[in-house]
Amino acid sequence: MKAALVFFLLATPAFAQNKQADTSVAIAQQQPSIDGDYSGFLGPLHFELPLTRSAEGVLSGSLDDPDEGILGRAYADFHLEGAALGFSGPSAHATWNGSVSSSGIFLKGTWRSQRMTLPLNFTHDAINPSPFDGTWLGTLRSRTVSLRIRLQVTSDRAGREFCTLDSLDQNSLGMECTEIVEKKNDFSFNVPAVHGQWNGRLSEDGKTLVGDWSQGLPVVLILKKQPRLL
Numbered sequence: 001m002k003a004a005l006v007f008f009l010l011a012t013p014a015f016a017q018n019k020q021a022d023t024s025v026a027i028a029q030q031q032p033s034i035d036g037d038y039s040g041f042l043g044p045l046h047f048e049l050p051l052t053r054s055a056e057g058v059l060s061g062s063l064d065d066p067d068e069g070i071l072g073r074a075y076a077d078f079h080l081e082g083a084a085l086g087f088s089g090p091s092a093h094a095t096w097n098g099s100v101s102s103s104g105i106f107l108k109g110t111w112r113s114q115r116m117t118l119p120l121n122f123t124h125d126a127i128n129p130s131p132f133d134g135t136w137l138g139t140l141r142s143r144t145v146s147l148r149i150r151l152q153v154t155s156d157r158a159g160r161e162f163c164t165l166d167s168l169d170q171n172s173l174g175m176e177c178t179e180i181v182e183k184k185n186d187f188s189f190n191v192p193a194v195h196g197q198w199n200g201r202l203s204e205d206g207k208t209l210v211g212d213w214s215q216g217l218p219v220v221l222i223l224k225k226q227p228r229l230l
Helices: 013-027
Strands: 038-040 045-053 059-062 073-083 084-089 096-100 108-113 117-119 122-123 134-141 147-154 161-167 171-176 178-181 187-192 196-202 210-214 218-225
Touching: 038 108, 045 178, 059 073, 084 108, 122 161, 134 210, 147 218, 161 178, 171 187, 187 210
Parallel strands: none
Antiparallel strands: 038 045, 038 122, 045 059, 073 084, 084 096, 096 108, 108 117, 108 122, 134 147, 134 218, 147 161, 161 171, 178 187, 187 196, 196 210, 210 218
């Protein structure tokens, strides 16, 4: 089965292999610059990861659960080697290990604890926010299939847009976007991992992205902007 022929196939074997190789490849890459506030999702749970770097270059941070009111829970052993990042939480007997994108915007990795091993990806909170920045949810539908889609959009200090696409029901998470185009209310991006593209417009009230997803055949994909805490 090929992704280019089946427009609902958002998780490809090649993408899964790339995810497994992220950490080992990252070690050999140039070290990116990371600091500031990141947000991510562990299943339905929302987490925040504020990172700071001291004058000596020491990285530190906490893993916060705002839904449960757990804030400032310090984590230890932050280490950044090349683009490979890891940290641990002794009180929770848990670790996170993954990689940092070259832009420093995305952290892709895996959360491991005594109870579970799950992907946990983080996106840097928008520094120079635009109307497109935020978390957007929608559903791809056919007669027999419905797939929940999550789009994370953020921007850096220069106003450049970045985004990732998640196919939640296929557990295909953190697919990075390229060729992001923002022009007034028009918005489009490509997702190379699945040879896909979304093209559409932002509604006048700024709450809905209306457009088409295409992997050879266009399918309507409407995305609704979500509150910061899901």
